[in-house]
Amino acid sequence: MGRTRIKPGKVRLTEVAELAGVSPITVSRFFRNPDTVSPGRRARIESAAKELGYVPNLAARALASQRTEVIGVLIPSLTNNVFADLLRGIYDAFEGSRYGIQLANTRYSVLQEERLLQLFLMQKPAGLIVTGQDQTAEGRTVIEAADCPVVQIMELGADPIDMMIGFSHVDACYAAISHLLGQGCRRIGFIGARMDPRVQRRLQGYQKAMKDAALFDPRLIVTAPVPTSATMGGSLFSDLLLKAPDLDAVFCANDDLALGVLFECQRRHIAVPEQVAIVGFNDMEFMAAAVPSLTSVRTNRYDMGRRAATMIMDAIEGRPVAQRVVDLGFEVIQRESSTLQRAAATLPPQAGRISGTKW
Amino acid sequence: MGRTRIKPGKVRLTEVAELAGVSPITVSRFFRNPDTVSPGRRARIESAAKELGYVPNLAARALASQRTEVIGVLIPSLTNNVFADLLRGIYDAFEGSRYGIQLANTRYSVLQEERLLQLFLMQKPAGLIVTGQDQTAEGRTVIEAADCPVVQIMELGADPIDMMIGFSHVDACYAAISHLLGQGCRRIGFIGARMDPRVQRRLQGYQKAMKDAALFDPRLIVTAPVPTSATMGGSLFSDLLLKAPDLDAVFCANDDLALGVLFECQRRHIAVPEQVAIVGFNDMEFMAAAVPSLTSVRTNRYDMGRRAATMIMDAIEGRPVAQRVVDLGFEVIQRESSTLQRAAATLPPQAGRISGTKW
DNA sequence: TTGTACGCGTTATCAA
DNA sequence: TTGATAACGCGTACAA
Numbered sequence: 001m002g003r004t005r006i007k008p009g010k011v012r013l014t015e016v017a018e019l020a021g022v023s024p025i026t027v028s029r030f031f032r033n034p035d036t037v038s039p040g041r042r043a044r045i046e047s048a049a050k051e052l053g054y055v056p057n058l059a060a061r062a063l064a065s066q067r068t069e070v071i072g073v074l075i076p077s078l079t080n081n082v083f084a085d086l087l088r089g090i091y092d093a094f095e096g097s098r099y100g101i102q103l104a105n106t107r108y109s110v111l112q113e114e115r116l117l118q119l120f121l122m123q124k125p126a127g128l129i130v131t132g133q134d135q136t137a138e139g140r141t142v143i144e145a146a147d148c149p150v151v152q153i154m155e156l157g158a159d160p161i162d163m164m165i166g167f168s169h170v171d172a173c174y175a176a177i178s179h180l181l182g183q184g185c186r187r188i189g190f191i192g193a194r195m196d197p198r199v200q201r202r203l204q205g206y207q208k209a210m211k212d213a214a215l216f217d218p219r220l221i222v223t224a225p226v227p228t229s230a231t232m233g234g235s236l237f238s239d240l241l242l243k244a245p246d247l248d249a250v251f252c253a254n255d256d257l258a259l260g261v262l263f264e265c266q267r268r269h270i271a272v273p274e275q276v277a278i279v280g281f282n283d284m285e286f287m288a289a290a291v292p293s294l295t296s297v298r299t300n301r302y303d304m305g306r307r308a309a310t311m312i313m314d315a316i317e318g319r320p321v322a323q324r325v326v327d328l329g330f331e332v333i334q335r336e337s338s339t340l341q342r343a344a345a346t347l348p349p350q351a352g353r354i355s356g357t358k359w
Numbered sequence: 360m361g362r363t364r365i366k367p368g369k370v371r372l373t374e375v376a377e378l379a380g381v382s383p384i385t386v387s388r389f390f391r392n393p394d395t396v397s398p399g400r401r402a403r404i405e406s407a408a409k410e411l412g413y414v415p416n417l418a419a420r421a422l423a424s425q426r427t428e429v430i431g432v433l434i435p436s437l438t439n440n441v442f443a444d445l446l447r448g449i450y451d452a453f454e455g456s457r458y459g460i461q462l463a464n465t466r467y468s469v470l471q472e473e474r475l476l477q478l479f480l481m482q483k484p485a486g487l488i489v490t491g492q493d494q495t496a497e498g499r500t501v502i503e504a505a506d507c508p509v510v511q512i513m514e515l516g517a518d519p520i521d522m523m524i525g526f527s528h529v530d531a532c533y534a535a536i537s538h539l540l541g542q543g544c545r546r547i548g549f550i551g552a553r554m555d556p557r558v559q560r561r562l563q564g565y566q567k568a569m570k571d572a573a574l575f576d577p578r579l580i581v582t583a584p585v586p587t588s589a590t591m592g593g594s595l596f597s598d599l600l601l602k603a604p605d606l607d608a609v610f611c612a613n614d615d616l617a618l619g620v621l622f623e624c625q626r627r628h629i630a631v632p633e634q635v636a637i638v639g640f641n642d643m644e645f646m647a648a649a650v651p652s653l654t655s656v657r658t659n660r661y662d663m664g665r666r667a668a669t670m671i672m673d674a675i676e677g678r679p680v681a682q683r684v685v686d687l688g689f690e691v692i693q694r695e696s697s698t699l700q701r702a703a704a705t706l707p708p709q710a711g712r713i714s715g716t717k718w
Numbered sequence: 719t720t721g722t723a724c725g726c727g728t729t730a731t732c733a734a
Numbered sequence: 735t736t737g738a739t740a741a742c743g744c745g746t747a748c749a750a
Contacts, residue, residue, distance in 0.1 A: 013727065055477075055504075062742095063418040063419050063727080078443050084437050088438055105450050259645060397720090416742085422727065423746075
């Protein structure tokens with residue numbers, strides 16, 4: 001038979017209630033919403049709890065209430081700095097709230113993502129933040145089964161699961177290429193690594209811009225499925241130089257690639273931007289510090305995290321969510337590495353902005 | 360009275376058991392350890408579960424079993440790239456295991472840490488990974504109350520809570536300075552930002568090395584409490600040049616600072632390493648790609664994460680943990696930015712290694 | 719290998 | 735504002 005499993009030292013709600021001379025439910029109320037308990041009992045409960053060292057049992061709470069305060073966050077990479085800013089935004093927004101973030105890493109695999117969503121489901125999360133829009137059909141089913149507010153981040157697209165916040169990678173890259181075209185560049189290369197869905201869409205933007213300008217040439221594109229890094233930027237650029245020696249600019253799908261290209265140019269004594277202009281993507285911190293400073297496409301990752309978190313909380317707590325699909329836009333931050341006209345060259349750093357948004 | 364709260368569509372263990380024609384406990388066993396159920400029933404249970412779309416309820420499981428499979432991880436920053444590698448190691452090691460990682464961000468605040476530990480405690484985590492050894496007394500009490508295996512990472516020190524894995528920041532920095540001294544540098548500056556406990560210890564190592572060489576001069580030290588960045592590296596280096604114009608080397612407490620120093624040198628046309636040698640700390644990926652390539656102190660962050668995770672799992676599952684305190688050591692990776700002697704200059708990159716460990 | 723009986727610690731529901 | 739009662743879904747302990 002199920003014998004008694006009572007462990008002596010354990011402090012439950014009941015013990016606190018006894019010591020405080022109230023019923024357990026009152027103690028429960030005190031912990032969830034102190035204002036619903038009269039001041040006198042409030043004080044008694046508080047001191048009783050402190051005296052006994054009471055710690056609420058979240059499992060029991062979740063079982064009884066049929067919900068948790070867990071927010072599941074699914075991102076494809078912990079290494080990619082892009083997600084650091086995003087996460088900072090998310091963590092900042094949830095700071096001091098009652099929600100706890102549970103972070104999972106899909107490693108750019110939709111199957112991993114599916115499995116991780118299954119695990120989240122067992123926890124009955126209060127909300128879900130997932131990266132991108134390329135979930136499997138199975139994955140979407142699981143998300144829907146979770147029956148909680150969901151925000152898809154990083155991208156925009158048709159058919160959102162619930163809410164969505166991001167920007168158009170196609171448009172952002174198109175704007176970057178347009179900027180280079182505006183600077184007089186014609187033989188603009190594209191280098192990209194890892195080639196996840198978002199980088200693929202940047203490549204689409206590149207192709208569209210080059211085709212629209214009747215300058216498209218497949219030899220100008222060099223990609224690799226490996227993780228992005230400065231070293232890889234240097235080697236992809238070297239490959240590109242072989243395929244297209246008459247290159248006059250390079251768009252890098254990530255900033256670390258751009259940094260590697262800059263160093264490779266220094267190594268080969270290629271003048272930037274005079275011989276080759278460089279544009280990166282994401283506008284990481286070091287881009288402004290580089291010599292020459294490096295042009296990049298700024299994306300509002302921190303804001304994206306914050307707002308995604310806010311949208312989730314609003315939805316959970318029944319507040320109306322003004323916009324269920326938010327376009328955060330982007331901005332081409334022009335710096336020395338792509339400033340070729342005399343007039344433009346005298347602008348202060350970061351003065352040149354080409355921004356895009358659907359608002 | 361507590362009326363029935365039964366929601367019709369809900370699938371519990373019981374429903375699966377009924378459909379499969381077995382008792383609930385058998386289904387329970389099937390999900391936790393399929394091998395303990397006979398193949399015939401196994402198949403019936405599996406198809407019944409699939410048919411009903413059964414999802415285990417983790418809260419109920421945790422309540423009944425009095426434990427969870429949550430591993431709490433506490434790190435001070437998501438922005439600092441150092442932690443990205445560490446986390447990758449941790450996530451890789453737990454990959455495919457039954458444990459789930461819950462990540463919390465202390466933002467370099469011991470009070471935040473204390474609060475977050477409290478939150479973990481309510482979940483009854485199976486294990487805890489915490490950064491550093493500077494918990495408050497309260498924090499240590501909470502950790503001990505969690506009554507689970509604990510690994511402190513990043514540093515080594517006396518008085519571990521339970522297990523510990525890291526390296527000596529004092530020794531690592533001492534080795535880096537010794538390397539510069541060996542290259543003939545005498546006026547070696549120190550620049551550091553954020554000044555968390557580990558950076559403080561690097562500063563101690565610097566001071567010890569300089570004092571041992573009778574070359575200590577407080578004017579050679581410039582620090583700032585702000586987050587580390589390339590831009591900050593440039594500006595701290597500029598400050599340092601004002602205080603010590605006769606500088607012949609700079610040790611940077613973080614690699615992004617070193618990158619900023621390199622760019623500042625390029626901007627000022629200071630030859631690296633001939634006029635100023637540069638050494639960084641952590642050996643981030645871009646250090647090898649830079650022109651000139653940048654010397655740094657390699658720390659085994661990925662390994663640290665992996666091994667911390669392994670130690671935790673071993674401890675949880677009752678396997679003996681060979682070493683409860685692990686010194687991972689470090690390695691000074693000598694590159695062009697600190698290679699001043701003719702002989703050394705012909706060495707291939709990364710050929711120079713000065714490693715330190717207590718093994 | 720399978721089943722029986724019960725308890726895990728909390729909250730929902732309804733009544734006072 | 736407070737309390738009585740039952741239920742949340744599962745695993746442990748023991749027996750067969």
